[in-house]
Amino acid sequence: MAAKPSREQQMSEMEIISKFQQMRGDQRKLINKLSELESDKNEHRLVIQTLKVAPPERRCFRMMGGVLIERTVKEILPTLEENMEQLGKVVETLKVQVEEKGKELNAFREKYNIRFHGEADKKVNGGGAKSSKESEQSQGILVS
Template identity: 45%
Template structure:
């Protein structure tokens, strides 16, 4: 009999809290994905510009902001680092997108399990 009590339905308040937690987590993940996509796009734009310079003047000075400090480097030194950073961001975006889809499926299952439907306006 005690096993049936341990499997009892959560209260309405607990369901609301779980629902809000799912929404908050999904919004946070979507925000982070958007932020990383923007950073990746900025890296791509800079790389496009620097690749043009790289063929003509590989030893040309350029500056990079690292942790709030402006550092002087050459184009040939910066390009590989930027490519590595951009590629890492793109991998992270793909991982976060997969996690987002997983979390979204869990959320959909949760909504189905507790018969939660969107409110009509």
């Protein structure tokens, strides 16, 4: 019969779960920001495509800091193209950060043998017969 985990071990598991969920939350935030910036980049691309076929002296309006500014297409187009280029750089940086965060998350998950509820059932049922010692060592922390 296995000994009950002490209060310190239980706190440790709770801290591990908390840290894991915080890391997952950070990754989700990065992914959401990446999605938002990719959407902004696509909007810039569509506006640039539209303005490229418009006459250069045509008036257009741009919202800056809550103020609508009137300019010509030839004045606005270079600024939009530069903004789209900067958005592209930020998107690439965020993609790298999301990838790094994913690797960090997987390493943390492996280090503490963190599994999700459905995952634990699949491994136990599909893994064949294990000795009781192997079973004890493979038990990890279940996260929903």
